[in-house]
């Protein structure tokens with residue numbers, strides 16, 4: 001089997017727009033974006049929604065009450081005051097987008113399904129047929145052009161009603177909701193979709209939403225942040241526990257009832273930083289190993305071996321939830337492949353034997369707490385950054401890190417098949433992006449691909465590589481300020497404009513220098529197709 005550097009990805013909140021159209025329900029991100037400092041826009045929005053949907057009314061008022069306090073507390077959730085209401089209007093322009101993908105020569109496209117578009121009220125209401133039709137049309141049109149859909153079921157967004165009713169991922173009830181959502185997707189799409197990911201980066205979601213309070217439901221406690229409520233030492237662990245069990249239940253259902261339809265595979269995507277020791281001492285080598293265990297292995301150990309990493313169990317007390325014997329069986333071996341989202345590498349410093357004071361913009365807070373693994377991570381050593389800075393304060397350009405993280409995952413998980421499901425670059429000042437002369441992005445991908453190719457030559461079973469992202473889009477709390485796309489969007493006309501990197505990628509795909517990198521195959525023969533298409 002060959003590595004296929006074929007692919008682009010995007011998540012729905014970030015490109016679809018049409019948030020009030022065709023029966024889509026109110027999502028956690030729709031609400032979160034509405035909270036604009038002392039302008040309680042959300043109240044207006046909620047009342048308008050109530051007129052539109054009387055059934056939802058009562059729960060929206062609960063949300064109004066809840067959010068009133070958040071309105072008082074926050075000084076703006078999205079840095080540029082924007083939202084995903086229109087985003088890239090992919091909902092109406094998806095045909096044009098698919099044609100662009102075809103013109104680039106893609107063999108796969110990774111996208112997520114909007115939970116609130118398909119099930120506006122979760123299990124408390126019906127399926128929104130317009131949402132199903134939309135994704136059916138995307139899937140059919142991709143396949144018609146020889147592009148494999150890689151579907152992520154959950155990418156950060158869910159119906160707000162699930163938050164208001166029982167607290168979202170902090171409650172085990174969310175597991176049932178997720179299984180219901182997954183089953184709805186399998187029922188409608190598994191006859192054509194071969195590649196499934198249950199979730200995108202549960203580890204990063206837990207950190208952003210429940211440790212740092214920087215994405216909905218924005219919960220945290222000091223020293224990590226100052227939210228109205230939350231417990232940064234405990235809640236990330238609870239949320240991840242529920243997500244892992246939800247994943248496992250959905251994957252079991254898929255394996256038992258849907259896999260055979262097109263002999264598909266199901267995996268998960270994790271946020272996977274690489275960490276290297278800050279100082280050349282044993283303590284920091286251990287700290288780097290701990291950081292890796294508290295990041296990617298937090299998700300992957302349970303899903304491959306059936307339990308949390310020993311490194312985590314050693315430092316956590318009863319706040320780390322435990323799996324019953326039955327749950328261990330359920331989560332163990334519940335992924336067919338590992339999806340790796342890799343952007344950058346950080347230094348790790350031990351905080352058990354050394355004092356750790358956070359004094360630069362990239363370092364971690366709360367290093368005296370188990371939730372941080374007693375590790376201080378930073379992008380700087382003696383005032384020098386680990387690699388070239390990018391638009392994201394924690395992402396530095398360190399191509400070697402790609403080889404490092406793939407090697408780590410290969411060795412820890414006995415070379416389970418992997419896909420690099422995200423890798424991408426945003427420039428610090430956006431100048432390159434505005435003029436479409438994004439040479440640095442091209443260099444980024446070239447050097448990261450070269451590093452990945454090295455890992456593959458050393459035997460890593462990597463099946464594909466996805467660039468983040470197809471188009472500049474709504475980058476969560478960073479709004480439209482951060483740009484990762486190989487296409488730029490004119491925000492007035494919403495026209496898609498290729499950057500230099502789009503031309504480079506098209507040429508690269510038609511003349512792939514990674515062709516001929518053969519890997520051992522453990523995925524069924526039918527699933528080889530996607531990886532073969534571009535590699536001859």
Ligand code: FCB
Nearest residue numbers: 011200201204341468475
């Ligand atoms: C990843 C997210 C993706 C995008 C990139 C920049 O963590 O999965 O949606 O925001 O970061």
